[in-house]
Amino acid sequence: MVSHLSHPPLRPVRASVTPLADRAESRKLEHDLRQALLHDGFSLAxxxxxxxxxxxxxGAEALVRWPHRKRGLISPALFIPIAEQSGLINDLGGWVLRQACREAAGWPSPAGVSVNVSARQLMDGVLIDQVTEALALSSLDPERLELEVTETVLLDICPDVLLTLAALNDIGVGLAIDDFGIGYTSLATLKQLPFTTMKIDRSMIRSLPRDREDAAIVCSLIAIAQALGLSVLAEGIETPEQENFLIDVGCESGQGFLFSHALSAEAIAACFTRPA
Incomplete structure (x- = not known):
């Protein structure tokens, strides 16, 4: 029987083509990303x-969208890593903060906006200035802005990041630990950080309430958050059964397709003014 293993000369040729194509594609997307930043090519949902x-x-979580003029809507899963690797994430993150605060300033108080921030923004020391600028330009009350920091950022936290988080807390903005439940943040680390909200990752919510192990984990996470004085938000709620379980175990708030898909700036503003 002849297999592909009997043709070793072909394997390195195939292996070398894909990375080169990937690099060329990444360079093209990076160029387009720079142009989009220069020419207001992004939007928020x-x-x-x-x-x-x-x-x-x-409130609402701001989600950056890139409607490419030739390729259509490009997934954040594709362009965010390129922005991080190229150093453009600071410019993109600053734009998102300014635009999100500008939109939220038009919502009725106390509705607030949540913005994801990258590890690069935290570690490069730009985040405090970006937040201060966004709040000043929009006149948004700092208490109506929440910054989401993914749990993985905290696995190897450095003193500069600790100082940045403390300074943001002093400004008065909320701090959420995002995707909680997928990393390995110790309780000792969590206790010393000035977070106000724990977001439970959708992977923990997906199998509720039928999966007894996930149900036990979610109950434990909520108990930990409550003991630390944190509010709790569940991501990815898609069924009434998930919603009812979360209410029963003390989860305060949530987001997911059960309630709504992501909305345009105009639609989210109408959502807050619609009669209950």
């Missing part, structure tokens, strides 16, 4: 957040 006990909309 907003995923509403709800108080679970009443289904009252209480």
């Amino acid at each position: 907003f995923q509403p957040r709800y108080l679970l006990s009443t289904r009252q909309p209480i």
